[in-house]
Amino acid sequence: MPTVNGPELTVRLVDEAARLLGEQGPAGLSLRKLAAQAGVSTMPVYTLFGDKNGLLGAMHREGFRRLGAALDAVPHTDEPLTDLTELGLAYRRAALESPHLYGLMFGRIVPEFSPGADDRAAADLSYQPLVAGVARCQAAGVFTDGDPQRIALHLWAVSHGMVNLELNGQLPPIADPQQLYLEALDYAGLPFLT
Structure with missing residues (x-):
């Protein structure tokens, strides 16, 4: 117990x-x-x-803790682009495993909830593995130069959009959701490949 x-x-x-x-x-x-x-x-x-706001804050932080743990569990190999794809897959898995926490983390599922400073700090930490993954791709000569934060934001926007479509049952039934997700990640990375 x-x-x-x-x-x-x-x-x-x-x-x-x-x-x-x-x-x-x-x-x-x-x-x-x-x-x-x-x-x-x-x-x-x-x-x-x-109170309820304290509960919502704990839920928000726990969602980001789980997301961060999923991203941190992705190993670094000699293939940084493959590792970046694995980060994207870990992001999707975390969202699908905790869809209601994900909705609270990234949406307005509870309009009166406004994340506090600790909640925003937890969110910011979970974004850093993506930025680091982009920087690794740049250092390996796989991605072009540029601000890794901006490239990471582009990649995250595509990933987040695909996950939201899947969670809301809005993906067209043209292929397996994971296949569609991987295709979207591939297309999102194309502008940055050397």
């Missing part, structure tokens, strides 16, 4: 809150309802999160 107020309970509550958010929308998410659904008293829920 998870320790009261321990990290295991926090993760379990975040996952349960994400499920509630996905099923019932923002109005269906409250700390009392979360406690009841998770089978715990309200005291640890209020102790951990304080």
Whole structure:
């Protein structure tokens, strides 16, 4: 059994809150309802999160922690372009594994939630592996010179757009979603190849 107020309970509550958010929308998410659904008293829920905004902040940070862990798990090989593609695949997997957290991280699923400074810092950290991957491609002579931040933003925009289309069931049924995603990544990188 998870320790009261321990990290295991926090993760379990975040996952349960994400499920509630996905099923019932923002109005269906409250700390009392979360406690009841998770089978715990309200005291640890209020102790951990304080209020609904605190819960949403924890969900936001946990989503980015998971995304960061997925990106950090991609190994560096002698093929930086392949590694960059693997980063894109890790991004997609993280989004598909936690779609409701992803919606909170990058959308307005809860319009009244505004990420705080800690939440934005967590988001910024998860972006750095992509910038570093672009810089590695440039250093290897695979990508042209230029600001790696700008190139990374372009690649992320394509990846993010494809993931959103997939999560919202809006991809055309012309091929397997992963195949479409990989094609989009290939096309996104074309302008930067040497």
